[in-house]
Amino acid sequence: MTRYEFSPQPNSDRLTQRFVWDLPNLSRFDRYLLSQLLAVFGFFALVLVSVYWVNRAVSLFDRLIGDGQSTLVFVEFSLLALPNVIRLVLPIAAFAAAVYVTNRMMRESELVTMQATGSSAFRLARPVFVFGLTVTVLHLLLMNILVPRSDALLREREAQVSNDVTARYLKVGEFMHPSPGVTLFIGEISEDGQLRNVFLFDDRDVASSNTYTALRALLAPGDAGPVLLMFDGMIQSVARADGRLSVTRYADYSFDLLSLIEEQGGAMRVVETATTLEIIRTDPVAWPATYNTSYEYVLQELHSRFAQPFLSAAAAMVGFAALQLGAFSRFGLTRQILGAVLVLIFLQLLNTTGASMAARNASAWPAIYVAPLAGFAIAFAMLHLSQSIPPWRRRAT
Incomplete structure (x- = not known):
């Protein structure tokens, strides 16, 4: 039987301080929960990436093979599209991992036992927060370096393929329209x-x-x-x-x-193909001419690359905190899970709305950060509420 180390925190006024400053000193239970989250996150990420990638690969296969390209070109295009696919699924995978692991540990009484020994909800959320920060770092790396690089290479290869008239237009017995x-x-x-x-x-x-x-x-x-x-x-x-x-x-x-070939514009420099460091080094006055778009859109893209990765951490915290509102049940926490899903949808709506506002008005760029900040605030409120409600008054599903 595994023994867990814990630190009871009866003084609720110091919960937030202990939550932040004790992060480097993870106990055995923290490492156990963190390992469970990372393992399940890897599984969900692999499944979601596979689904997204197969869906994109089907359309790529029809377009490239239909144009006479080789299988190697199809594989190359599919691999170049992977970083962007991974970027899309990271918040969902982090949320799913937090909900799945928390629900299982509640059902198997592991978290209930820790709560009974004096560990607060904030104390139990510490490894979840570390897990969210880990996913956020990966998301930042993708958003600011890997995805722009892969998009640049993909557009360059698309421009080369579009000019490959031997493969595209040398088809016997067909009327082709270049x-x-x-x-x-x-x-x-x-x-x-x-x-x-x-x-x-x-x-x-x-x-x-x-x-x-x-x-x-x-x-x-x-x-x-x-x-x-x-x-x-x-x-x-x-x-x-x-x-x-x-x-x-x-x-x-x-x-x-x-x-004869219509210009594709694939080689045109766009902001999505520039790394964050390249955008910062470019004079903001020259953004519209350099990236062929408005100043507001470039500013929105730049801030989104820093704000969106923190949605992964916020989603993980929301998934964990929502399930703390329920009592122990062998049948799971269906209502709490549905509530967490609704909160995640709400955060996504905030994220989309904030990005749209910033793209239209440069002074509205703080709206991009509303979604992750709201996610952390909602998670903090649910953790605080879970400690205010006595266990016998919680309704189990």
């Missing part, structure tokens, strides 16, 4: 790489529409990108003013394929 007003058709691709029966319609010119046909064609590298070399064909131009048709026959003709 950009509005452009239609490309290839009748056959021989074993030696020659394109046969090529049809190209370009309706982007304001003066005329041009139709290019060729019996055979080849792809060749050019200074600015791939070039389509067409042989034994003709160009039919129809003037928009009077409808006059002019025909030009040629033995060989070169066409810049990059001019």
